[in-house]
Amino acid sequence: MTSKIKSTLLIIRPPYLTPKQHPLATEYYKYTSLLHQSLASKFKLDFYYQPQSLNSKKFVQGEYLRQIKDWGYSHYSNQDVSVDSGVDIHENLPTSNNKVDNIERLGDRSLGLLLPNHSLPSTTLNAGESLDQAALRAGYQQFGRDIDLWVVSKLPIAVNKDESGVDNYIILSYILNGTPSTPTSYLSKEEIPKNNFVDLIPIQ
Secondary structure: OOOOEEEEEEHHHHHHOOOOOOOOHHHHHHHHHHHHHHHOOOOOOOOOOOOOOHHHHHHHHHHHHHHHHHOOOOOOOOOOOOOOOOOOOOOOOOOOOOOOOOOOOOOOOOOEEEOOOOOOOEEEEEOOOOHHHHHHHHHHHHHHHEOOOOEEOOOOOOOOOOOOOEEEEEEEEEEEEEOOOOOOOEEHHHOOOOOOHHOOOOOO
């Protein structure tokens, strides 16, 4: 027998980053870091790299470019590692991909995980099934088992009625790890349509 109520899982991606610092604090920590690097003793290159090896030249060139950029001078000489050698001397930078299917977007914000049509995983309750169990089942059915979901509380954070007038209880959860197996949109509070539980998503 199927229940006449529904349970929906609101999945939140917690912020990845610490809150943004005041611009003065950001500049202060950047200055102290550069000062420390400038006053530190020169890196013991020959202890870690074979002299004149490709890895050694790559490190020297990377440090040379970084110090020229940050200080205007460098402890190292320009090795001029050719791009034809297949060596990338530039550091890996965090992705700036802001597409809605990228879980790393807006790292300092809480994001809601929604299906492509901006809906949340929802289901009716089976016999003997609790609200949180049904909601979690719906989440895994929609997004696959290659993710770890943690239900914050067994108590719903809200209740509304769907199009047919059935009571729909909202259970809050976090995604802790993994990648959904189906297309997903990671949206901030401002990006979610007004009719999709926008007021239930924590804002950072």
